[in-house]
Amino acid sequence: MPKYCPTCGNSSASVAFFGNFCEDCTKKKLASSLPASVELKRCKRCGNIKAVGAFAQPDARSLVSAIGQQLGGGYLIKFIGMDESAGRARLSISEDTPNGTVTVEHEIALEYKGVLCEVCYKKASNYHEAVVQLRGDSARGQRMLEKLNTYVERRNGFITKVEDADNGVNVYVSSKKLASAFMFAMKLKPVVSFTLAGVKKGRRVYKNTYALHFGE
Numbered sequence: 001m002p003k004y005c006p007t008c009g010n011s012s013a014s015v016a017f018f019g020n021f022c023e024d025c026t027k028k029k030l031a032s033s034l035p036a037s038v039e040l041k042r043c044k045r046c047g048n049i050k051a052v053g054a055f056a057q058p059d060a061r062s063l064v065s066a067i068g069q070q071l072g073g074g075y076l077i078k079f080i081g082m083d084e085s086a087g088r089a090r091l092s093i094s095e096d097t098p099n100g101t102v103t104v105e106h107e108i109a110l111e112y113k114g115v116l117c118e119v120c121y122k123k124a125s126n127y128h129e130a131v132v133q134l135r136g137d138s139a140r141g142q143r144m145l146e147k148l149n150t151y152v153e154r155r156n157g158f159i160t161k162v163e164d165a166d167n168g169v170n171v172y173v174s175s176k177k178l179a180s181a182f183m184f185a186m187k188l189k190p191v192v193s194f195t196l197a198g199v200k201k202g203r204r205v206y207k208n209t210y211a212l213h214f215g216e
């Protein structure tokens, strides 16, 4: 005895069924339960979007993570493609049901909410934990500044600003751990000093200064 789909009347003799309903209607039901749009948090400065855990460059992986968070659990989402200027993405969305896995292609509108990511917020507020003073030969100082910048950015830190000083520059670095690790990696021997920057949760917070002098 073939089954007949109560929604559209299709027969199980001609199409696949998921439980009591035909494949078509099962897919339509999943598709209609999915939202037509999602709102993603996007940094106004760097354009990174908020994925699970952190802000990341907008690519297939971070989009799937951000959209997945909006849809709630229970779906397996794959990225098919997107039209950035139109703000639309096409996804393959699968849901496990007691009668098997149902997969649909779904187009979703991406709406963006402008925010500041943690890094841009810190940059905007001049956040820094360490100052590297580069003094003396300016060509050597410049090369060291470039190495420091690469080192710090590769490790998710940043240079807040570089300011001119007597006989060189002061480089403001987001993390003292990274500034210190850089000195160690480059086998540099800076003169290190500490200044009290304030008290945070009852503990004194120090700003580290690393002074380097390059001979001519």
Ligand SMILES: [Zn+2]
Residues within 6 Å of the ligand: 005, 006, 007, 008, 009, 010, 021, 022, 023, 024, 025, 026
């Ligand atoms: Zn049907």
Ligand SMILES: [Zn+2]
Residues within 6 Å of the ligand: 043, 044, 045, 046, 047, 048, 116, 117, 118, 119, 120, 121
């Ligand atoms: Zn940002």
